[in-house]
Amino acid sequence: MTISQELSSFFSPSYVETSPAPEIGAKAPSCPELPFPADNGKPTIISFLRHCGCPVTEAAFLKMRTASAQHPDINFITISHSDQESTEKWLDAVGGSESGDGSSVTMVVDADRQIYARWGLGIVSWGHLWNFAGLASIWKLGREDGIWQRPTESGNRWQSAGSFAVDAEGYVRWGRAAVRVDDMVDIEAAIAALRA
Known part of the structure; x- marks a missing residue:
């Protein structure tokens, strides 16, 4: 990791046209990298991550990994827009x-952010990224859970995160784009929506 790599994550990424976010009850956007309904016939919880290195990304990923052990009947998928190597x-x-x-x-690595765009996840505003309550929550994450910023080798801090739950038939049952910088997947709500 170099200083220039870290700084480049603050520059606005290239423009990618986004589709509207899928509505609850609508068919999930499907593509070869993220097909729906899932090939194994299971429901799926998806977490579109912020950049690799972000404490919120790490916390969300760890929540997904823990949940995957507790709920083997559900697919858990995370999407990264950092490059494959990073x-x-x-x-x-x-x-x-x-x-x-x-x-x-x-x-799933989506460095060109095309899957993010299919799910309505584009670039966030200044208020989303530099939100005082959100940044305070990230500081608390480090202080209480020991999850601090790691080096950012690729990816962009302006890319929106988001989380969704898709049932076994390929319909969105829960989810939305992140509302501020510290917003991450609510595993319990996603599972409850899939079980309903």
Whole structure:
């Protein structure tokens, strides 16, 4: 990681046209990298991450990994917009995608942000990123859970995160774009929506 790599994450990324976010009850956007309904016939919880290195990204990923062990009947997928090499290096730093009992989180790399765009996840505003309450929450995450900023080798701080739950038939049952910088997947709400 270089200083220039870290600083480049603050510059606005290239423009990618986004589709409207899928509505609850609508068919989930499907593509070869993220097909719906899922090939294995299971429901899916998806977390579109902020850049690799972000404490919120790490906390969200760890929540997904823990949940994958507790709910083997659900697919858990995270999407990274950092490049493949940076994503793999970051995954190693946070302990990998395996939960230790054979369950795991699937990581999909979307460096050109096309999957993000299909799900309505574009660029956030200044108020979203530099939100005082959100930044205070991130500081608390570091202080209480020991999750601090890691080096950012690729990706962009302005890319929106978001989380969704998709049932076994491929319909969105829960989810939305992140509302501020510290917003992350609510596993319990996603599971409850899939069980309803």
